[in-house]
Amino acid sequence: MSTLQFLADGFGIAFQWHNLLFAFVGVIIGTAVGVLPGIGPMSGVALLIPVTATITSGMPTSAAAASSIILLAGVYYGAMYGGSTTSILLNTPGESSSVVTTLDGYQMARQGRAGAALAISAIGSFCAGVISLIGLVLLAQPLSNVAIKFGPAEYFSLMLLGLAAVSGLAGKSMTKALMMTVFGLMLGTIGIDAVSGIARFTYNQPILFSGLEFLTIAVGLFALGEVFNTILERDKEDGAIAKINRILPTKQDMKDSAVPIVRGSLLGFFIGVLPGAGATLASFFSYITEKKFSKNPESFGKGNIAGVAGPESANNAASGGAMIPLLTLGIPGSGTTAILMGALIMYNVQPGPLLFDEHPDIAWGLIASMFIGNLMLLVLNMPLVRVFAKVIQTPKKYLLPIIIAISFFGVYAVQYTTFDLYLLLGCGVAGYLLSKNDYPVAPLVLALVLGPMIENNMRRALTISNGEFSIFFTKPLSLAFLIVAALWLLVPMLLKLKGRSVIVEDEG
Amino acid sequence: MSKTFDRYSSVAFLLIGLLFVIESQKISDSAYGSSVGPKIFPMWLGAILILLSLRLLYETFTYKTETPSGMKLQYKKFFIIIISAVLYAFLLEKVGYVISTFLFLLISFQTMERGRLLPSFVIAAAFSFGIYYLFSKLLGGSLPGFPVF
Incomplete structure (x- = not known):
């Protein structure tokens, strides 16, 4: 069957109506997660895994997996849309990948062009989403x-x-990052060894x-860690929210941002495909490129609109690009994809x-749903941007305890042990x-997911070579990696x- | 960045690494037909972690201490919430989901900000009943709903 046929099946x-609903719920929650400062895409996805696991528990395994991953991926790229809203309106980025959007976005809002900035970032995100999905479709099968020969x-x-990476x-x-990685790998060795049963x-x-x-560790480290941080350090008051006057961008705005959107999308996509580099780096690079x-x-x-259009497209394209190594190679390149x-x-x-x-x-269901989800986000974001701006005002007083309660519920509903609840709090x-x-903490979670697979492959390889470690260096591809x-x-x-500053990927 | 924290944590990770190296020796070597048993991987990891911790310990002596930011942390709030969360975990199976969740939420809402009892009461009740009803009645999941006498 050709790629097109697979895509059509996807x-x-x-x-299917329930998957449409799942994608819809996913992108709505994702946008809210992106808008709310404090919950990033990573903790948002981690928190929702147990919820989706229980909702889909009645379905056959394969369909359940498809539906949940559709919802969870929706949260991931939905958050990229939502993140720009707070950057533009409040000058506080909702998540780290929209930090650069504050530079020009907030200035535009102060000039009364908040609506145009929001609309352009939604349009840019949509174009980027579609471009990165086309890349995903084209690259998935060949990759x-x-x-498969590995x-x-x-x-x-x-x-x-x-x-x-x-x-x-x-x-x-x-x-410190390496220590976290090794520690995550070590945590992964606890339990019964899959090869020998010891x-x-x-x-x-x-x-x-x-x-x-x-799941317990991811929710604890990200969601609860962030909640505790906000409880302990809540001193700063939120600033005033800029008014949104007119939503549709002018013709001039569209003309100015068309090229940055395309450039940002391509750049973001390729950065997203690389392991380790994700949405944050992509948006930084795009901003620098646009300036150049x-x-x-x-x-x-x-208040240059290109400084909004480029980075916002780039971070969305990166989240699409990050799906490629996950789906085709089985290797997550970032914290959020590790959780997926x-x-x-x-x-x-x-x-x-x-997998294919x-x-x-x-x-293919996931890939197709991402097309639909991006379309939903575009349609939702333009008229509903005022509603999402209201979400920012959710009082933390209620939000934080409820996040704790949701993580308790989620972990208990999947694990049924109080041990996991204590572990959750500890994490x-x-x-x-x-x-x-x-x-x-992102490397720790990534290592925890990859740990057992790394060990198994290492031992299988060493069994083939009779314990000779040279096998990793004599196979050309392995050596290259x-x-x-x-x-x-x-x-x-x-x-x-050399004293050069290195941009770090800080996803959370 | 706190130097003291880095010192303590490097020592802690050093000990964890040591523990893994020592304890992995006790894992039996029973896997037949393979020269690589289940103990190799954790042992290496332990060794690498020891090296990295030593490196971090060395780094703490070289970098300058940054003056801690003068932000006052709200320890009182944090400890009340974490203790009630521990109690929540402890009581969940004993008095059931609805009551323990309700109590936890009410206490933490009031800890975050005093006063306005009615909205806290309503939100806590709606959340605990709502989740229980949705999950165990509509979706057929199992949660210890109420205490069994």
Whole structure:
């Protein structure tokens, strides 16, 4: 069957009424998550996994997985739309990928062009979403055809590359990022070893036999960590919200932002495909690029619409691009995609090259639903932008305890143990302390998800080679991955030694 | 960035690394036909973590201390909420989901901001009953709803 045929089948699945509903709910919640400062896409997706798991519990596994991943992915790219709203109206970014939008977006709002800025970022996000999806459709099949030839050695090296990329770019100190990665891998070894069936580090506690649940740790580290942070440090009062007068952008605005949107989309897409680099980096690069290409660079920072259109398109394209390594190689390149991958594994669906053969309904259904979801977001965001601006005003007094209660419910409904609730709280406190002290938690979660797979592939490769470690260096592809992994760690280190500032990917 | 925190944490991670290296020796080597048993991977990880912690410890001696920002942390609120969350976890299976959730929410709403009892009461009740009803009645999930006498 050709790609087009698969895509058509995917649309068949995405157009089932419950999947339409799931995509709709996903993008609405995603927009709210993006608008609310404090909850980023990562904690939003983590919080919703248990909820979707219970809603879909009556369906057959494959359909349930497709529906949940449709909703969760909707939250992910919906958050990219929502993030711009607070940047423009309040000068506080809703999540880190829209930090640069504040530079020109808020200036535009002060000049009374808030509506135009919001509309342009919605249009830009839509174009970017569609462009990155076309890229996804074109690249998915060829990439998974290549990946299917990978042996365990190649997989091991590729996963190391993924971890190296995320650690190399996360946080201010690479030592700390690497420590978090290794610690995540170690947490992943707790429980019964999948290869030999031997219990490791369980100390005869039955609760530990199945290992530490990834969901509990992710929700604790991200959602609760963020909640505790806000409780402890809530001193700053929110500023006044800028008024929205006219929503539709003028013809001149459209003309000025058309090229930045296309440039931002392409740039964002390719940055998103790279492991480790995600939406935040994409928006920074796009802003820099726009400034470089602009005829009057001095107008940036004073309300130039290109400074909104470019970065907002880029961060959305990056979130689409990030789906490629996840779906085709089974390797998440960022914290949020690691959580999406954990969700798929919960349904016994292994992302990777075989996904397109074994579960075409999930892979193509997701891709098709992303088209529909992006369209929904465009239609929703233009008229409803005023409503979403109201969401910003949700009192924290109610919001924070309810987030705690939702995470308790979610974890308990999936795990049915109070042990996980204590673990959740512990991870929440740890998450607060770690991220407060510049220990990035995204690599930890990524390592926890990848850990068992890395170990299995390593051991399979070593079994093939009779324990010779040279297998990782003699296979050309594996060697190439390892070299790139080493470069990914060394290049930022060298840049730092030279005193150059390195932009770090800070997703949360 | 706090130097003291980095020192303590590097020592803590050092100990965790040591623990993994030592404890992984006790994992039996039973996997037949394979030279790579279940203990190799955790042992290496432990060793790498030890090296990284030493590196971090070394770094704490080299970088300058940054003056901590003068923000006052709201410890009181935080501790009340975390303690009530622990109690919530403890009581969840004992008195059931609805009552424990309601109490937890009411206490934390009031901790976040005193006064306006009625809205807190209504929101807490709506959330705990709503989630329970939606989840266990509509979706057929199982939650310990109410205490069993």
